[in-house]
Amino acid sequence: MAAPDLTEDEHLGLYQRVTEHGAEWWRVSVADRPENYRLEHGVDDEHGAGAVDIDLVVDAENLRSKLKKWRREGFAIDTAGADGAAAAAERIAFMPALQRATASAAAARQQTRGAQAQTRQTVRVGHVDVICGADNPVATPLVPRINPAYLFSERFNDIVEDIVENRRVMLIGHTGAGKTSLIEQVAARSRHGVLRSNMNGQTTVGDFVGFWTVKGGETLWVDGVLPTAMREGLWLIVDEIDFAEPSILAALTAVLEPQGRLVLKEKGNEIVAPHPAFRLFATANAVGAMSQFRHLYQGANLMNEAFLDRWRVYLLDYLTPAEEADVLMRTLAPHMTRPLAVTLAAIAADCRAAFAREDLSSAFSTRRLLDWAELMLRTGDPERAAGPAIYAKVSPEDAALIRGIIRHHIAPAT
Template sequence: MTAPELTEDENLGLYQRATENGAEWWRVTVADRPENYRLEHGIDTASGRGSVDIDLVVDAENLRAKLKKWRREGFAIDADNLESEPDAAAGRIAFMPELQRVAAQASAAKRKHEQKQTEAHHGIVRIGFLDVPCGEDGPLVPRVNPAYLFSPRFNDIVEDIVENRRVMLIGHTGAGKTSLIEQVAARSRHGVLRSNMNGQTTVGDFVGFWTVKGGETLWVDGVLPTAMREGLWLIVDEIDFAEPSILAALTAVLEPHGRLVLKEKGNEIVAPHPSFRLFATANAVGAMSQFRHLYQGANLMNDAFLDRWRVYLLDYLTPAEEADVLLRTLAPNMTRPLATTLAAIAADCRAAFAREDLSSAFSTRRLLDWAELMMRSGDPERAAGPAIYAKVSPEDAALIRGIIRHHIAPAGSE
C-alpha cells in the first residue's frame, strides 16, 4: 500500500512548542523543486525572535517522517501565522513559561502571607504540600484515620480550604467526597457539622425555627447559623437533593465573607466566624449530570449557583492507591498480592456500575469491610455475605459474585 499523498495546504505552516529556553519552531514551505519542501528551524527567546539555525530541503517521504516526529515531541501547527504574524505566534507559544513564572511568584507571596497569619494561630499542620492552620480540639472534630491516603490530586482542594473558598465535591457514591473533608478537618482540629439533604430536611432544620419550651418562645439555630457562629466546618451532603428554600438560604453565604440574614428572627445578621468553612457534595451535578438517572430525585442546578463554588470531580481511587489503603489499614496482615487482587475486583465492580450493569456503587468503605471480614474468616465468599451481597439486589449480588470468582478461585477448587 502506498503512503497517502501530502496535501500542501494541510502541512504548510509553523510548527511550535514551548520549551524551558523559549519557543521552538519549524517552518514548512514549498521548495523550488516539485514535491519538495523547505524546512527552517529556530528558537525564540524572551529577547526576541530567533534566527534560522537549520535550513534544509526534503522530499514528501522525509517530510512525513518529520511530521510524525514533531507530533511525538509536542509540536503543534499554526498555519494561519506562517508569514503574517510571527511575533504574535511567538507570544502565544511563550504563554506557558510566562504563566509558570507568574504562578511561582504568586505562590511565594501567598506562603509569606500565610506564615504571618499563622504565627498567632493555634499552630499549623502539613497536609499535602500545604500548611493548614489548626483550630481547637472539641467533640465535633472527626477522628483521624491514620491509613487515609491524601492523593496529590487533593492538593488544590486543600489549598481552597485554606483560602476559605466554597468547595463542592461531585462524584459517585463512595468516591470519598465527605471523608476527604473530614480527614482534613481531623488533622487540623476543626469541628464538623453535616447536613444530609435527604428530601426530609426542611429550611427550619437548616436555618432555624421558633419553638415553645416551658411556656417560653425560643429561637433554635439550624446547622447553618450554628456553624457560622461557632467557626465549624459545614458539609451539605447531597446538595442536589436540597429544597429550593435551602439553596436560597445558602446563596447568601456563598461568598467567602457572606452573611446570613435570619428574617424569621427580625432580620438578625449572622456574620461568619473566621474559621467557618462551607462545603457541599453531590452525585449528579455538572460533569456528573450524565448519571442523573442513577440518582433518582436529584435536582438540576443552574450555572449561577454552581459558579459560586469551586467544583471538583472526585473519582474513585486508582487500583494502586486502593491497594495502598488496604495495606495501611489492615497492616501487618494484609499483603501486596492480596491487596492488588482486591483492588482489581473493586475496579471491575465500578466499571460495571459505570456501564449500568450494576445498580449499586462499590465504595472503598465496602471494600475495607469485606477485606477485614475475609481476613478474620479466611473465606472471601463467607465474608462477602454481610459486607456486600446482603446490601445489594440479588441480580447485583450474582454479578459481583461472578467478578470475584473471576479473580479468586472458589474455595476447594484447583
C-alpha cells in the first residue's frame, strides 16, 4: 500500500520542547527515498546548538505515529525552521550567561568601591556604601536633617546604587509617596548638601541658570541653582519636572550625561563642569508610567521619550501597610502603639484601594496619614482630627467615603 500523504497539520520542520537540559528537537525533512521522511534528533543547551544524535528514515505512517507521540510529550513545531533552533539555543543560554556576567560585574564594583572606601569616608545606606560629602561652608548648611523615623525599604537599594554610580534619577509617584524624602534622607546620612527647585511655580530660567544684575553700579552675574549645584558639588532636586518650561528642560538636557557640561550662553559661553559630588534628581507625579493619572495633576506636561531615556525613572509606590505602621510608630514614639498604627495603616491602604478603583478622587499620602495620627494623639478623637488633616482637603463626596472607611475600622467610643 502506498504511504498516505501528510495532511495539513503534519508539517515538515523542526519540532521542539524545552527540558531542563536545553531545547530538545526533532527535525523532519523529505528523505532521498520517495515518500519517506528523515528524522533527526538533538538537544541544544547553553553551549549552543547540539549535534544530531539520532538520524533515521521512516515512512509516512510511521512519521504520523511519531508526530502524535511528540505532541503528547510536549513537542511543538517551530515554523522558523533551522534558524529557530539557533534562536532557541540562544534563548536558553541567555539567563545562565547573564548570571555569570552579573557576578563578574558585582566583583569588579566591589573592588572599585573597596579602593574608594580606603581614601574616602563612606556610610551604609540600606545595602549600599555611599561616599560622604566634604564639610565646607557652602554644602554643610544645606545638608538635610536626618529623620530618625525614616524607613529605608528594600526597594530603595537600586536607587541608592544609582546615586553612587552618578546616574540621573527621576522618581515618579503620587504626592506624598516619599520621593523627595528618599533623596533627602540619603543626603542627610551621607552629609551632602541639597538644593531643591520646584518647577510648578515661579521658577524662571533666570533662577535656574543665572542672570545679570546691577549692584552698587557694577554689573554682576548671579549663578542659578543648576550652576551653583554643579560648581559646589551639591545634590539638586528638580521637583515636579513635568511642569518645567522648555528653556529649563533645554538647560537640563546638557547636564544629563554624567560628565555633561553646562554652557552659560548669557555669560559669554562660560563652561561649567560638574563637581564629582554633583548629583541631579527629578521628581514628577504624572510622567511615564504615571501618565494615566495626568487628570489629577492639572497642567503637567508630557515628557518626550528622548528626554526620559536620559534618566533612570523609578515608580515609587506608597509604603506597604506593615512599613507604614512601622513609620507611624517610629515617628510618633513612644505614644503610638502597634495596634493603633496597624489600624491607621489599614485605613490608609483602604483609601488608596478606593482611589485606585476611582471611587475616591484624592490620593492618601503618608504625609496625610502622619499628620492625622499626630493630631489624633493630641485630640484623642479620630473624627475631629480628620477634619483639618483630611476632610477639609477633599470634596464632600470623598470626605463621606473616607469617613465610612474610618468607621469600618474604628468603632465609636462607648
